[in-house]
Amino acid sequence: MIYQSDALTVTRLDGDIAELHFDLQGESVNKFDQNTVGHLTKALDALEAESGLRGLLVTSGKPVFIVGADITEFTSLFGAGADEIKGFTGLNNANFNRLQNLPYPSTVAINGFALGGGFEVCLACDFRVMSTVAKVGLPETKLGILPGWGGTVRLPRIIGVDEAVMWIATAAEQRPDAALKAGAVDAVAAPEQLREVALATLNNAIDGKLDYVARRTQKSSPLPLNDTEAMMAFFTIKQMVAQQAGRNYPAPVKVVDCIEQARGMDLEAALEVEAAGFAELAVTPVAAALVGVFLNDQLLGKKAKGWEKRADKKVEQAAVLGAGIMGGGIAYQSAYKGVPIKMKDINQAGLDLGLKEANKLLAKRVERGRMSPGQMGEVLNSIDPTLTYGGFEDVDIVVEAVVENPKVKHAVLAETEKQISPDTVLASNTSTISIDFLAQALERPENFCGMHFFNPVHAMPLVEVIRGEKTSDTAVARTVAYANKMGKKAVVVKDCPGFLVNRVLFPYFDGFSKLVRDGADFQAVDKVMERWGWPMGPAYLMDVVGIDTGVHAAEVMAEGFPDRMKLDFKTATEVMFENERYGQKNSIGFYEYVEDKRGKPKKTVTESTYELIKDIVAERTEFSDEDIIARMMLPMATELARCLEEGIVETPAEADLALLYGLGFPPFRGGVFRWMDTVGLEFIAAASEKFAHLGKSYELTDGMKAKLAAGETYY
Template identity: 90%
Template sequence: MIYQSDALTVERMDGDIAELRFDLQGESVNKFDQATVRHLTGALDALEAETGLKGLLVTSAKPVFIVGADITEFTGLFGAGADELKGFTAVNNANFNRLQNLPFPSCVAINGYALGGGFEICLACDFRVMSTAAKVGLPETKLGILPGWGGTVRLPRIIGVDEAVTWIASAAEQRPDAALKARAVDAVAGPDELREVALSTLQSAIDGKLDYAGRRAQKSSPLPMNDTEAMMAFFTTKQMVQQQAGKHYPAPVKAVEVIEQARGMGLEEALEVEAAGFAELAVTDVAAALVGVFLNDQLLGKKARDWEKKADKKVAQAAVLGAGIMGGGIAYQSAYKGVPIKMKDIDQKGLDLGLKEANKLLAKRVDRGRMTPVKMGEVLNSIDPTLTYGGFDNVDIVVEAVVENPKVKHAVLAETEGQISEDTILASNTSTISITHLAEALKRPENFCGMHFFNPVHAMPLVEVIRGEKTSDKAVARTVAYANRMGKKAVVVQDCPGFLVNRVLFPYFDGFSKLLRDGADFQAVDKVMERWGWPMGPAYLMDVVGIDTGVHAAGVMAEGFPDRMKLDFKTATEVMFENERLGQKNGIGFYEYVEDKRGKPRKTVTETTYELIKPHVAERTEFSEEDIVARMMLPMATEMARCLEEGIVGTPAEADLALLYGLGFPPFRGGVFRWMDTVGLNYISDASEKFAQLGKVYELTEGMKAKLAAGETYY
């Protein structure tokens, strides 16, 4: 043994070849935490001191290669300043340079995910052989940063500027065929042949059949392009990347700028440019927010897996009640992810509609080459449309997705309970109705919970799993396990009107209603909130949700929280509803919708909206962007704080992700709690005082006041 540690080993093999094997003890994956970086330094010391070596094979003892840097260590560094951040990147850059300059060739066998720093160490090796089951990539721009261990330097010198920019700016994982085509790897082999092919490649380099010295020179030299070529290439590239990334995400464009700035430099100098770019991005609010989203997602996934471990059985057979667009979407998602499902309705037309929805979604996958027609047939066959309860006694979970009416749901749930086994979990896909109230119709309320999907089911990641007063852990665990099987992000919340997402969404809509009452232009509000980062402004969002749905939900919220959500004026949304303007579902709401050539509804402005709301609003008034944002966001923020303080949601992380995955809250802001931490509770408090006359929903909660007084943050 040449070197041994808790993170990696170096062992001498036959033929004077050394094997550097990553195997981080106590972890399911390899990652570059600071301890591993130190151990790699020690391993390189040992390799350089060892005599008679002819080559180095780099491998992983785990099912994946290296997933990248340990992101949990990033958060402490982000507030440290540029110098310390440069020091963070410098140690492993020195390691990778030493690896690249060893006095013998190196080859890496990539047996699983090699991402971020895990791929950058592969780029430092002379040759790369990739498993057919592996993926590689540089995902750093998704975190608001850029590759910090040579990715922006080596990759463009290996595969060319255009391809490297695409890889880095998109942050996408690359499959073996794409990596081979781009020449990012030298060979692809099946998992069983990977080691043999890597050793064969290494031996060819040792025997002089492969020129590793030339490869090193290429990685260490300036990019082979003159000034004119560079000017044209980078101007076009930056424009394209800027357009795709958008103004709120600076990392992709910065990565292109770093590649451009370092194009005429050698390795060491280029790495300094990269380090400066990394440090510049790492101290931004965007990086803090996006890294926070990543870490929150890790926490959410762990909580969901913990619930799944508590489940008494796997969901092998599911059922959905109500076969409309929502029921068809649930059926599609379940079947697509491998859980057969019965789809029951009282009407054949409903079943036809549900099957049509599932068929449409599957056909899209086939058209895009993501599914074979044979697989599509298999998935469709696992959806069993039925008008009866036949076979329901063998179902593990039933999701009720009938009309949003308490009396109808009570009747359907009670009837269904009589047709299923005593062990079956019954869940309601309600968006507003109390789970505790719905459970009153049941003999086994402990087996009942909420399972709130968001529309469209196939596209929206979030599922709220709602615990009623009598819901058991068994019901929650099996429902979360089913959500996991369906590929969804499950957030477990307590029962209350609107649960979590709708409870905090409707104060936001109330802020919109009060702005219009006071003379704001709904188009102007939409544009401001879209510039702030929302995928659509509140008027457009209400049209998409459905104005009838919005009015119904607003009534539920007003009844549940009359002290702050009951409005004493007729809202513009109610005016739209009274005039049968329901939004996209009937082609006219705040905006009018006409299908474009692709069959998608195109939004256009109608003067009729202004005429209809004119008797109910003040004279047109100009509001500053800051005031519009504050009046829209403060009600959402205070209600989110109440939900946390009341235990409706367990952590700020879960709350923030629920809005990201359920509403499309801007990821670069990280969530409502992250946003409050970024702007500071002093700012929130000042806004609260400024708009206090607008009602209780603009008042700070007791918990917010306590945090403000103590100088605390939510994260």
């Protein structure tokens, strides 16, 4: 044994080869936390002191290779200065440089995921052999930063600038075939042959059959581009990356800047440029927000797994009631993820619609090469369309997705309960109706909860699992377990009108209605909120949701929270509804929709909207962007704070992710609570005071006032 620690070991193998073996004790994955970085430094000391070595094999003792840096250690960097941040990257950069400069060749056996710093250590090795089940990549731009341990320097010198920029800017994980084609790895081997192939590659380098010195020279030298080539290449690349990334995500463009700035430099100087770029990005609110989203997602996943462990049985057979677009979407998602499902409707036309939806989604996967026709057939065969309750006694969970009508749901739920076993979980996909109210129709309310999917089911990650007053932990656990199996992000919330997402969405829509009433142009409001980061503005979003659906939900919210959500004026949305303009579903709402060449609805402006609402709105008024944003966001923020204070949602992290995954809240802002922390509660309080005349939804909650007085933040 040359070196041993709880993070890694170095042993001497036959043939005077050393093996550097990463195996972080007490963890399921290897990562470059400060402990591992420190031990790697000592391991390199030991390697440099060991005589007679002819080569180095780098391996992992985990199912993954190394997942990268410990993201939890990043949060301390956001308030740090540039020098401290450069110190964070500097120590491991020194390690990787020493690894690259050992007086003998090195080969790494990449057995699983090698991401971020895990891939950067591979790039520091001379040769890379990848398992057929592994993936590699540099995902740092997803966190608002860039690779900090040589990724922007070594990768373009190994695979070329264009390919490297694409890999880093998109943050995509690369499969073995793509990595081999690009030249990022030298060989691909089956898992059982990986070590053998890696050792053979290393021995070829030791015997002089592979030139490792040339490899090092290539990684340490300037990029092979003259000034004219560089000017043309970087101009084109920068334009493309800026267009794809958008104005709110600076990291991908900074990647190109760093590569361009360092193109004529040697390794050491180029690493300095990278370190400066990393430090610049690490102190931005975008990095804090995106790292926060990553950590929140880990928390959510941990909680979901915790619920799943408490489930009394696995979900092996499901059923959905109602075979429309939503029911068909649920059936597709369940079957596609491996849970056979019965799809029941009261008429054949409904079943045909549900199967058509599932078939359409599967056909798209086949078209894009993500599934074979045979696999498509298997998935379709695991959807059992039925007009009866035959076989429902063997179902583990039933999701009710019939029309959003309390009387209909009561009747369907009561009827279904008589057809299922006493321990089957019954869940409703209702978006607005109280779970406690629906439970009144049931003999076993403890087995009943909400399972609210968002439309379209296959695309929207969120599922709200709503527990009623009588819902058991067992019912919640099995429902979360089913959501996990379906590949969804489950957030457990308590019952209230609108639950969590719709409860905070409708004050946002109310803010829009008041702006339009006061003379704002609905198009201008849409444009401001889209520039702020929303994928679509409120008028466009209402058209997509469905104006009839929106009006119905607004009535439920007004009844549930009359002090804040009952409006004393006719809204523009209600005018659209009265004129049977329901949005995209009938091709006209605030906007008119015409299918483009790909069959997708393209929005166009119609003057008739202005004509319809002219009698209920004030004279056209120009509002500043700042006032529009404040008037839109404050009602959402105060309502979300109330949800947290009332225990509807347990943590700011879950609340923020629910809006990201359920509504498309801009990720670079991290969520509503993260946004409030970023701008400061003093700013929120000033805006609240300015717009107090607009009603109670603009008032700070008691909890917000207490945090403001104590100087506290949500994170």
